[in-house]
Amino acid sequence: MSIFGGGRGGHRGPFPQAGPDLETRLTLSFAEAVLGCEKRVEFSRPDTEGRNHRETLQVRIPPGVEEGARIRLAGKGGEGIAGGPAGDLYARIHVQKHKAFKRDGRNLTLDVPISIAEAITGAEVDLATLDGRVSLKVPPGTDGGTRLRLRGKGVPAHGKRPAGDLYVTIRIR
Numbered sequence: 001m002s003i004f005g006g007g008r009g010g011h012r013g014p015f016p017q018a019g020p021d022l023e024t025r026l027t028l029s030f031a032e033a034v035l036g037c038e039k040r041v042e043f044s045r046p047d048t049e050g051r052n053h054r055e056t057l058q059v060r061i062p063p064g065v066e067e068g069a070r071i072r073l074a075g076k077g078g079e080g081i082a083g084g085p086a087g088d089l090y091a092r093i094h095v096q097k098h099k100a101f102k103r104d105g106r107n108l109t110l111d112v113p114i115s116i117a118e119a120i121t122g123a124e125v126d127l128a129t130l131d132g133r134v135s136l137k138v139p140p141g142t143d144g145g146t147r148l149r150l151r152g153k154g155v156p157a158h159g160k161r162p163a164g165d166l167y168v169t170i171r172i173r
Contacts, residue, residue: 019078019087020046026071026091028061030098031130034108034155036063041091048079059091064106064155064164069093101130106164108154113173114138129153129166136168144172 024043032039041059044052059071070090077087102109112125122140126133134150147167154164 014082016084017081018084019080021087021090022077023070023090023092025094026059026061027094027096028065029096030101030103032061033065033067033093033095034063034101034103034130036065036156036158037061043089045076045089046078048081057089061093063158064161065093065095066103067093067095103155104167106155106161107167108164109167109169111169111171112136113171114142116172119144119170119172127168131156138170142170144170146170 022043022045024041026039026041028037028039039059039061040056042054042056045055046052055076057073057076059073061071065071070092073089073091075086076089080086100110108130110127112127114123114125118125118138119142120140122142123138125136125138127136129150131153134153136148136150138148147169150166150168152163153166157163
């Protein structure tokens with residue numbers, strides 16, 4: 001008997017090895033990335049003989065996911081060898097641009113046009129946000145370029161991360 005174990009003749013056959021990690025790209029709309037969603041991801045998964053199999057998974061996207069982030073799907077990568085565990089699948093996130101909103105960390109920004117009369121006398125402006133409509137009070141005498149904050153109307157709170165704010169920049173037309 002060997003001091004390294006294995007008895008007479010030692011270990012026979014291949015050692016179990018984890019399968020390879022795989023990566024796929026997942027494109028999200030701006031709203032899906034900010035608010036979170038459920039999304040289907042399709043990918044090719046190789047077996048131990050090198051054949052690819054198309055698979056589809058439902059993936060839960062957390063609110064506030066950012067461009068370039070990777071979501072790990074444990075055990076959904078390539079098959080393990082000799083009974084080893086499967087690798088992981090990583091979904092690399094690509095976020096499409098939005099025509100009106102921009103993102104700055106947990107905060108969102110939006111330009112809102114108002115008339116000269118509304119800027120002078122003040123106004124109540126109805127805004128469409130990513131999660132519904134809100135009313136914004138523009139104070140009398142507001143200058144173009146003024147930034148107003150709507151607290152908690154940015155990226156929603158998730159886990160230990162607080163909700164962001166929506167910053168509205170007034171544009172006089």
